[in-house]
Amino acid sequence: MTEGLFPRERAVIAPGAVHVPGWLPLARQRELVEACREWGRGPVPYRQTVLPDGGVMSVRSLCLGRPWVPYRYLDSVGVELPGWLAALGREALVEAYGEDGGFAPDTALVNFYAPGARMGMHQDREERSGAPVVSLSLGDRCVFRFGNEENRGRPYQDVELASGDLFVFGGASRWVHHGVPRVHPGTAEPALGLAGRLNITLRETGLGR
Numbered sequence: 750m751t752e753g754l755f756p757r758e759r760a761v762i763a764p765g766a767v768h769v770p771g772w773l774p775l776a777r778q779r780e781l782v783e784a785c786r787e788w789g790r791g792p793v794p795y796r797q798t799v800l801p802d803g804g805v806m807s808v809r810s811l812c813l814g815r816p817w818v819p820y821r822y823l824d825s826v827g828v829e830l831p832g833w834l835a836a837l838g839r840e841a842l843v844e845a846y847g848e849d850g851g852f853a854p855d856t857a858l859v860n861f862y863a864p865g866a867r868m869g870m871h872q873d874r875e876e877r878s879g880a881p882v883v884s885l886s887l888g889d890r891c892v893f894r895f896g897n898e899e900n901r902g903r904p905y906q907d908v909e910l911a912s913g914d915l916f917v918f919g920g921a922s923r924w925v926h927h928g929v930p931r932v933h934p935g936t937a938e939p940a941l942g943l944a945g946r947l948n949i950t951l952r953e954t955g956l957g958r
Contacts, residue, residue, distance in 0.1 A: 767916070771913045772841070775938065779940075779941060782943050785887075794811065807863075822876075830855060830856065842917060852953065855956075860948045861947055862948070883915070889912075889933055889934060890936040893909070894928050932945075
């Protein structure tokens with residue numbers, strides 16, 4: 750998909766929240782898409798998460814490293830978090846902040862958005878570490894809603910995330926509510942070979958090894 754007449758610019762959305770459009774080149778995006786497919790063929794395939802109230806999330810997810818279930822992390826590891834993916838997370842922080850701060854992620858959540866899937870406003874509060882969250886987007890464009898710490902409503906900002914984009918939030922923005930109210934089907938670069946949207950988020954749980 751073409752970018753249009755004007756390139757999208759790097760932006761600080763809020764203190765500690767940085768959007769870097771097009772950070773991943775297409776070749777690296779394709780490698781990540783294939784890795785996501787391979788992980789889904791493993792012992793912990795993509796699944797729709799059932800929430801404690803009986804609701805079912807519309808995205809399909811898998812965890813690498815320490816697994817997440819609503820609303821806690823488990824001690825066992827089903828699929829190891831690859832060292833190269835953790836290293837990519839550190840590269841992302843250098844890009845966003847100028848340093849990686851000793852970032853040592855021990856979990857990665859991979860979410861697949863098929864047509865019609867969305868993510869409600871929520872906080873990533875199960876981690877004991879205040880290290881930033883690193884988010885990588887692949888495939889279809891989406892509206893990423895970046896809100897506030899106090900509630901799920903306004904004020905918030907809507908940011909368009911496209912394939913290859915990096916979004917990091919930490920520091921004063923680490924605990925804000927965020928979500929994906931809309932994905933735009935068919936907007937992925939055809940050469941990527943992906944229908945839908947993949948999102949990989951890398952985090953430190955702070956729960957030890």
